Amino acid sequence: MATRKSIVVGGDHPRTHNPHYQRLRVPNITEIDLPALRRNRLARLQTMMKRHDIPICLFFNPANIRYATGTDIMGVWTATTLARYCLVAAEGAPIVFEYLTSIHVTKKLVADVRPAITWQYAGVEGRERARKWARSVKQVMADLGCKGAPLAVDKLDGYGFMALQDEGIRVTDPSPATVDAREIKTPEEIELMILNGAIADAVLAEFEAAIRPGIREYELLAVANNMLFRHHGEFMFTRLVASGPNTNPWMSEAHDKVVQPGDLVGFDTDANGYEGYVLDVSRTFLCGDEGTPGQKEAYRIAYDCVNGMRELMKPGMSFEDFARKAPKLPKSYITGRYNTMCHQAGLEDEGPGIPYPDDTRKGPVSFLPREIRENMIFNLECYAGKDGETYGVKLEDQVLVTKDGCISLNTYPFDKKLL
DSSP: OSSGGOOOSSOOOOOOOOBOOOOSSSSOOGGOOOHHHEEEEEEEEHHHHHHHOOOEEOOOOOOOOOHHOOOOSSHHTTTTTTTTTEEESSOOOOOEEEEEEHHHTTTOOOOOEOOOOOOTTTTGGGGHHHHHHEEEEEEEETTTOOTHHHHHHHHOHHHHHHHHHHHHHEOOHHHHHHHHHHHHHOHHHHHHHHHHHHHHHHHHHHHHHHHOOOHHHHHHHHHHHHHHHHHTOOEEEEOEEEOOOOOSSOOOOSSEEEEEEEETEEEOOOEEEEEGOEEEEEEEEEEOOOOHHHHHHHHHHHHHHHHHHHHHOTOOHHHHHHHHHSSOOOOOGGGTTOSSSSESSSSSSEEEOOOOOOTTTTOOOOSSSSSSSSOEEEEEEEEEEOOTTTTTTTEEEEEEEETTTEESOOOOOOOOHHH
């Protein structure tokens, strides 16, 4: 739909069923050309490094390391530590500095793997260990032809930053290259996102089947995790299961609340699936047979917002144009709305996202001069919780932008009892 006026929110009007890929099955590793996946991602990264005049990057973020090298070691733990890192120059092969006892794993994919130098848990002795690390980085930069060049670092602690300064290394940021590289998916990435959409369907089916009076929120989370692991997923990065009054406001994570008859039960999959790609889908279910008028109103609003965004989204639209034409929430639902209309996804929840044009909770709204492009992945999401009510609805679909519009990667249906 082309204009804001044509997107109706609320009521009981019919909508065309959400178009999607029907790929609900366990992925087969032989279906994806993994060497091409790694080769094409690195090529995109290095192209963007050259475009943004970034001669060399130092990555600690597991998603950036994986994008550049295809390797991932203990992704949850290394996301909060500085246990492994890699140097990627704008030309040539990356060098991975690996957690000592995992070197043999990374060598299966990377030719040049060296022991990582760490300092994070050394207390006051950490400063000197960090200096040793910085001297080694400086030497490798010289070996790669980047002597004296600025070093683009994605994350670091105080000791590490000071050590680089001590060695005269100027630190810059790699995000101009990493964001631009990762926002357009390679053909192999798209295949993986389609497969992970199917895993999301399986997780949601198992989750909904487990809803009953008396089950606790964390038990439902366990059901979802079990299904994720059975389909070759990796981990959930949030615990967003909420029921009854915990659904308004949104963002209450799973704890020991018991699900009651008539409760709404909201769930956001928020998981890294097969080969690390994100499956991020939200559904809200009714524990019972008949929703209240208020519950149905909230559900219809969220449903129309998510599907209205899907109908609207087309390549060539600017982020700002999309935001201004997208469905608007009724006034009584604005206070608790989600902090973005949609965001991008790949090896993690990615950006930039698209904010509500009138949302000033974090200050004046500004839009990056970006446009929606073919082969982007967006997560379209809406939270509808009326001020003062004890229930709310969270819905979200993960979509692929095609030349003709966007198509959902997940197929799991919306709850007909609430429509």
